[in-house]
Amino acid sequence: MSALALLPAALVPAAAPETKVGNPWINIGIFAAFVVVTLVVVLRASGNNKTAADYLAGGRSFKGWQNGTAISGDYLSAASFLGIVGAIAIYGYDGFLYSIGFLVAWLVALLLVAELLRNTGKFTMADVLSFRLKQKPVRIAAAITTLVVCFFYLLAQMAGAGGLVSLLLGISDKTGQSVVLIVVGALMIFYVLMGGMKGTTGVQIIKACLLIIGAFVMTIWALAMHGFDFSALLGAASDTAGTSKILEPGLQYGKSITTKVDFLSLGLALVLGTAGLPHVLMRFYTVPTAKEARKSVVWAIWLIGAFYLFTLVLGFAAGALIGSDEIKAAPGGVNSAAPLLAFHLGGSVLLGVIAAVAFATILAVVAGLALTAAASFSHDIYGSVIKKGKSSSAQEVKVARWTVVVIGIIAIVGGIGAQGQNVAFLVALAFAVAASANLPTILYSLFWKGFTTRGALWSMYGGLASSLVLIVFSPVFSGGETSMIQGADFSIFPLSNPGIISIPLGFLLGWIGSLTDRGSEDPAKQAEMEVRSMTGVGAEKAVEH
Amino acid sequence: MSSQPSPAPEDFLRVQSEPRFTKLRSDYRRFAFPMTALFLVWYLLYVIFAAFVPSFMAIKVVGNVNIGIVWGLLQFVSTFVITSLYVRFANCTLDPEATAIRTDLEDVAAARAARGDADSVEEVRP
Numbered sequence: 001m002s003a004l005a006l007l008p009a010a011l012v013p014a015a016a017p018e019t020k021v022g023n024p025w026i027n028i029g030i031f032a033a034f035v036v037v038t039l040v041v042v043l044r045a046s047g048n049n050k051t052a053a054d055y056l057a058g059g060r061s062f063k064g065w066q067n068g069t070a071i072s073g074d075y076l077s078a079a080s081f082l083g084i085v086g087a088i089a090i091y092g093y094d095g096f097l098y099s100i101g102f103l104v105a106w107l108v109a110l111l112l113v114a115e116l117l118r119n120t121g122k123f124t125m126a127d128v129l130s131f132r133l134k135q136k137p138v139r140i141a142a143a144i145t146t147l148v149v150c151f152f153y154l155l156a157q158m159a160g161a162g163g164l165v166s167l168l169l170g171i172s173d174k175t176g177q178s179v180v181l182i183v184v185g186a187l188m189i190f191y192v193l194m195g196g197m198k199g200t201t202g203v204q205i206i207k208a209c210l211l212i213i214g215a216f217v218m219t220i221w222a223l224a225m226h227g228f229d230f231s232a233l234l235g236a237a238s239d240t241a242g243t244s245k246i247l248e249p250g251l252q253y254g255k256s257i258t259t260k261v262d263f264l265s266l267g268l269a270l271v272l273g274t275a276g277l278p279h280v281l282m283r284f285y286t287v288p289t290a291k292e293a294r295k296s297v298v299w300a301i302w303l304i305g306a307f308y309l310f311t312l313v314l315g316f317a318a319g320a321l322i323g324s325d326e327i328k329a330a331p332g333g334v335n336s337a338a339p340l341l342a343f344h345l346g347g348s349v350l351l352g353v354i355a356a357v358a359f360a361t362i363l364a365v366v367a368g369l370a371l372t373a374a375a376s377f378s379h380d381i382y383g384s385v386i387k388k389g390k391s392s393s394a395q396e397v398k399v400a401r402w403t404v405v406v407i408g409i410i411a412i413v414g415g416i417g418a419q420g421q422n423v424a425f426l427v428a429l430a431f432a433v434a435a436s437a438n439l440p441t442i443l444y445s446l447f448w449k450g451f452t453t454r455g456a457l458w459s460m461y462g463g464l465a466s467s468l469v470l471i472v473f474s475p476v477f478s479g480g481e482t483s484m485i486q487g488a489d490f491s492i493f494p495l496s497n498p499g500i501i502s503i504p505l506g507f508l509l510g511w512i513g514s515l516t517d518r519g520s521e522d523p524a525k526q527a528e529m530e531v532r533s534m535t536g537v538g539a540e541k542a543v544e545h
Numbered sequence: 546m547s548s549q550p551s552p553a554p555e556d557f558l559r560v561q562s563e564p565r566f567t568k569l570r571s572d573y574r575r576f577a578f579p580m581t582a583l584f585l586v587w588y589l590l591y592v593i594f595a596a597f598v599p600s601f602m603a604i605k606v607v608g609n610v611n612i613g614i615v616w617g618l619l620q621f622v623s624t625f626v627i628t629s630l631y632v633r634f635a636n637c638t639l640d641p642e643a644t645a646i647r648t649d650l651e652d653v654a655a656a657r658a659a660r661g662d663a664d665s666v667e668e669v670r671p
Contacts, residue, residue: 093602093613097595100620104588107627111577115635231608238609248603249595249613260596267592271585294635301628305621312617447574524554527561534569535647538551 022343024170026352031359034210035187038360041202042195049196051543052393056123056375056400057285058197059543064292068299070201071283073208075102075274075300076307077153077365078160078335078358079427081211084308085341086334088315090324092237092246094253095315097263099308101270106304108275108439110297115290116446116533117281122540124372125281126380129441132525133453136385141460143380145437146278148464149430150373151414153279154366154407156426158185158415160335161362167332167339168355174419181415184359188366189408192374193401197286200367207364210357212303215310218354221345222317233313236320246319262495266428269499273431276438279372288542317341366411374403421484425476428497429467436463436502440510446533448514452521455514463506470498550658552650560650569642576634584627591616 049055062070080102087095121127126142158181165180166172191199226233238244245251253263274280284293318327318337321344330336342354378400383391391399440459444451471477476496479489495501532538552560560566595602595613602613 093595093617096614096617097592100588100591100617104584104620104624107584107624108581110628111581111631229608231610234609234614244603244609247609247611247614248599250599253596254599263596264592267589271588291640294632298628298632301624305624309621524558528554528557530570531557531560531566531646531650534566534573535643535650537647537650538549541549 022168022339022348022351022355024168026348027168027355030352030356034206034356034360038191038203038206041206042191042199045196045198045202046194049198050394050397052123052379052396052400053540053543054198055196055397056371056379057282057540058201060286060288060540061542062201062286062292064287064295065299066201066205067283067287067292067296069208069303070204070286071280071296071300072303072307073204073206073211073364074279074283074368075304076208076211076361077157077427078164078361079156080308081215081311081361082160082164082332082335082338082358084311085315085318086327086337087252088312089318089322089327089337089341090334091252092241092316092319093249094251094263096312097249097253097267098270099311101267102274103301103305103308105271105274106297106301108272109280110294110301112446113275113281113442114284114293114297117442118284118287118290118293119536119539120446120529120533121285123282123285123375123379125278125438125442126376126384129445129456130384131445131529132521133445133451133456135389138453138456139380139384141457142438142441143376145433145460145464146376146380147373149276149278149433149438150369150376150407151410152426152430152433153277154369154373154411155414155418156423156430157362157366157369158411159418159421159423159426161359161415162419163332163335164355164358164362167330167336168351168358172331177419178416182412184363184366185408185412185415188363188370188411189405191363192367192370192404192408197371200364200371201286203360203367204364207357207360208303210353211361212307212310214353214357215307215314218317218342218345218350219310219313222313222321222341225317225321225345230313233316233320237316240320240323258494261500262497265495265497265500268503269428269432269435269497272435272439272499272503274434276434276442277430278376278434278438279368282372282375283368285540290536290539314338314341321345370404370407370411371400373407374400377403425471425496429471432471432497432499432502433464433467435499436467436506437461438463440503440506444510444514445529449526450514451510452514452517452519454517454519455510455512458513459506459510462509463502466502466505467498470495470501474498549651550654552654553657556650556653560646563646565642566646569639569646572642573639576631580627580631584623587623588620591620 053059084095084099117128120131125146126139129142130138161181161184162177165177171177191203226236234247238246253259287293287296318341322340327337327340330340339351339354343351378396382399383396437460441456470493473491473493474496475483475491477483478485479491604612606612606615
C-alpha cells in the first residue's frame with residue numbers, strides 16, 4: 001500500500017513488520033491484568049449461584065447505578081467505541097450521526113419499557129410477551145427472535161476481535177488470530193459459567209469504568225492540544241482532510257438518493273432497536289424494583305451520552321492528527337483510528353490501556369450476550385415449553401450453563417469462520433430485527449388491550465422474516481463491491497438497512513393479526529398485567545442471602 | 546423467592562377500573578406518549594435534514610462549528626433534559642400513586658391469605 005509510506009517513522013518500530021503499532025507485550029500485559037482482576041470478581045460472585053434468580057438475574061440485588069454502569073458497559077461495544085471514532089475520523093459528520101441514534105434510543109427504553117418490563121417479568125423478554133397471551137407459541141417466537149439477535153450481535157463482536165488482534169498484538173496470520181479467538185471465547189465461557197449474572201455484571205462495570213475514563217483522558221488530552229478550542233480542532237480535522245466536507249453530513253451517505261434513504265432506514269433501526277435488544281432488556285431484571293430500573297436507565301443515559309461526546313472529539317482528533325489515509329491503511333482499517341490516536345497521544349502505554357479496554361469490551365459484551373441467550377433457551381424453551389413450567393430453578397440453571405458452553409463454542413467457530421468476511425452489517429441488522437420483531441410486540445402487549453396471540457406471532461415472525469429476506473436480497477449479500485457473495489447479483493432490494501420497511505411492517509402485522517383474531521384474550525390476565533406493570537404488585541423481589 | 550401472597554384475579558379487575566388506577570395510567574401515558582412522539586419527531590427531522598439538506602447543516606455558526614454540529618449536540622441536550630423531566634415527574638407524581646395502590650393490594654392479598662383462601666396464595670406466575 002502506498003499509503004503506508006506516509007506512516008511517520010515513530011509509528012513503526014524498526015524491527016517489527018510495518019503493520020504493528022506499539023508494543024504487543026504491553027498490550028497483552030495490561031489485558032492480562034484486567035483478566036486477573038475480573039477473575040477475582042467473577043470467582044467471588046460464584047458462591048451464590050444456586051437459583052435461577054441468582055444465576056440469571058444476579059439475585060435482583062444490584063443498585064441502580066451499578067446496573068446503569070453495567071448497561072453502558074454492555075452497550076458501548078467495540079463497534080460503538082472503535083467503530084464510531086473511526087467513522088468520524090474518516091467520514092466526519094456521518095459518523096457522529098450513528099452515536100446520536102444510539103443515545104436517543106435510550107429514551108424509548110426509559111419512557112416506555114424499562115419499568116413496566118421490570119414489574120411484569122422474571123428473566124426474559126418472553127416473560128412479558130407471554131404474560132396474557134398463549135404461553136407456548138409466544139414464548140417460542142420470542143425465544144427465536146432473542147436467539148437470532150444475540151447470534152448476529154455475537155458474531156459481529158467475535159469477527160471484530162479478529163481484526164483487533166492483528167492490529168494490537170501484531171498477529172496477522174489466520175492461525176494466530178484463531179488461537180486468540182479461542183482464548184477470548186474460553187475466557188468468556190469460564191466467566192459466565194462461574195460468575196453468572198453477578199460475575200458478568202462485575203466485568204461490565206469494571207470495563208465501563210476503564211473505557212469511559214480512558215476515553216475521557218484522551219478527550220481532554222486531544223482538546224488540550226488544540227487549546228481547548230473545539231472549533232480549532234474541527235479546523236485541524238478539515239485541514240488534514242483537505243476539505244471542509246468532513247464537518248458536514250453526506251461524505252458516507254450523501255452519494256445518491258438510495259444511500260440517503262438507506263441512512264434514514266438505519267436511523268430508524270438504531271433509535272427503535274435498543275429498547276428491543278434482549279441483552280439490554282435482561283439487565284432490567286437485575287435490580288430489586290422498577291424505581292431502580294428507572295435509575296439504571298438514567299445512569300446509562302448520562303454515561304453513554306458523555307461517552308459519545310468524547311467519541312465526537314476523539315474522532316475529529318484522529319482525523320486531524322492522523323488522517324484518514326493512514327487510518328484506512330493500518331491493519332484493522334476504520335477500527336484502528338482510536339488505537340492509533342492513543343498511540344499518537346500517549347505512546348505504547350496509553351495504546352496498551354486502550355487495547356486492553358477494547359479486548360475487555362469484546363469479552364464483556366460477548367459474556368452478556370451468551371448469558372441472555374442461555375436465559376432465553378433455559379427459561380423459555382426448556383422451562384416453559386419442554387417442561388411446561390414444571391422445571392425446578394436448579395434444572396434451569398443447569399440447562400443455562402450447558403447453553404453457555406454451546407453458545408461459546410458457536411461464537412468461537414463463527415468468529416473464526418467470519419475472519420476476513422465483511423460482517424460489519426450484522427450489528428445494524430441485529431438492531432433492525434430488534435426494532436421490527438421485538439419492539440412492536442413489547443409495546444402492544446404493554447399498552448394495547450386488544451392485542452392478541454395472533455398479532456404477537458405475526459408481528460414477531462413477520463418482523464424477523466422481512467428483515468432477513470430484505471438483507472439477503474440487498475447489496476450486502478450480492479451485486480456490490482463489498483458484498484459477501486462476489487460474482488453474483490440478486491440484489492433486488494436497493495437498501496442495506498431493512499428497517500424502513502420491516503419496522504412499520506412489524507407494527508402493521510401486530511395490528512392486523514390482532515384485529516383478525518376471533519379468539520379474545522383473558523380480560524382478567526390483561527387486568528393483572530396492566531395493574532402489575534403500573535404498580536409493581538407481585539413483582540419479583542431481591543433475593544436475600 | 547416471592548413468598549408474598551398474590552392478589553386474586555378479581556382484585557386486579559377491581560383495581561383496574563378504580564378511578565385512582567385510571568388516573569395513574571392516564572397520568573403516565575399523558576406524559577410518556579406525547580414525549581415519545583416529540584423526541585422521535587425531533588430526531589427524525591434531524592436525520593432527514595442531515596440526509597437530504599446537507600447544505601443547510603453546513604452553514605457555519607461560530608468558527609468551524611456549523612448548524613449540523615449544533616443540532617447534533619442539541620439532540621444530546623434534549624435527551625438529557627427529557628430524562629431529567631421524566632425522573633422528576635415519576636418521582637413526584639407516579640411513584641406516590643403507584644405505591645398507594647400497591648400497598649392496598651398487598652394488604653388485600655395478605656388478608657385473603659390469612660382467611661385461608663388457598664387460591665390466592667399460589668406462587669406468582671410467569
